[in-house]
Amino acid sequence: MNTQRILAHFHESAELKIQAASALAQPISQAIELMFFALSNGNKILACGNGGSAADCQHFAAELVGRFERERFPLPALALTTDTSIMTAVGNDYSYREIFSKQVQAFGQAGDVLLAISTSGNSANVIAAVEAALEREMRIVALTGKDGGALGKMLTDADVHICVPHARTARIQEVHLVTIHCICDGIDVALFGGDVNE
Numbered sequence: 348m349n350t351q352r353i354l355a356h357f358h359e360s361a362e363l364k365i366q367a368a369s370a371l372a373q374p375i376s377q378a379i380e381l382m383f384f385a386l387s388n389g390n391k392i393l394a395c396g397n398g399g400s401a402a403d404c405q406h407f408a409a410e411l412v413g414r415f416e417r418e419r420f421p422l423p424a425l426a427l428t429t430d431t432s433i434m435t436a437v438g439n440d441y442s443y444r445e446i447f448s449k450q451v452q453a454f455g456q457a458g459d460v461l462l463a464i465s466t467s468g469n470s471a472n473v474i475a476a477v478e479a480a481l482e483r484e485m486r487i488v489a490l491t492g493k494d495g496g497a498l499g500k501m502l503t504d505a506d507v508h509i510c511v512p513h514a515r516t517a518r519i520q521e522v523h524l525v526t527i528h529c530i531c532d533g534i535d536v537a538l539f540g541g542d543v544n545e
């Protein structure tokens with residue numbers, strides 16, 4: 348295969364990360380503060396998204412319950428994308444739109460944080476989960492792209508919107524992943540201070 352196409356993926360992804368870094372540093376910092384505050388108060392983080400973003404939810408939860416780069420105690424994070432019995436029962440008996448919101452209603456409590464990931468900002472089940480979370484006085488960290496979609500318009504001033512300035516889903520997801528690692532790192536720094544090598 349012509350490697351020019353492969354090079355184009357790498358270059359577009361790298362250029363977007365450099366361009367997005369300065370635009371996203373502030374909201375990412377706000378997301379870290381919001382999540383650290385919640386965790387410090389005994390609250391938890393729930394995460395939802397579809398497809399590649401479902402994988403990102405699980406990646407995030409694994410690094411909080413397990414570890415990112417430092418040894419520490421487990422932190423309460425739960426991906427709502429893993430229990431196939433819940434998701435198929437709710438999808439079958441109610442609607443696919445409710446596969447995350449029912450879980451938010453079951454597990455979410457005031458002060459918890461919902462990490463809502465949608466590259467378009469328009470996935471109905473993610474929007475429904477945010478509606479359920481806001482009803483339960485949870486805070487929202489929204490990871491989106493493009494123009495942020497409907498999701499970007501439903502957040503309150505107390506929530507955080509990290510919107511990747513690009514139209515291509517794959518590129519948006521690649522910035523979501525480095526964002527997730529920034530958040531994991533920021534929570535560890537907030538807990539322990541300093542740098543990972545200290």
Ligand SMILES: O=C(CO)[C@@H](O)[C@H](O)[C@H](O)[C@H](O)COP(=O)(O)O
Pocket residue numbers: 397398399400464465466467468469470473516517520
């Ligand atoms: O990972 C990819 C594309 O790179 C896909 O699986 C993608 O996640 C799916 O098409 C999702 O359904 C897209 O939903 P959203 O990001 O717009 O909320």
Ligand SMILES: [Zn+2]
Pocket residue numbers: 399516517520
């Ligand atoms: Zn993908």
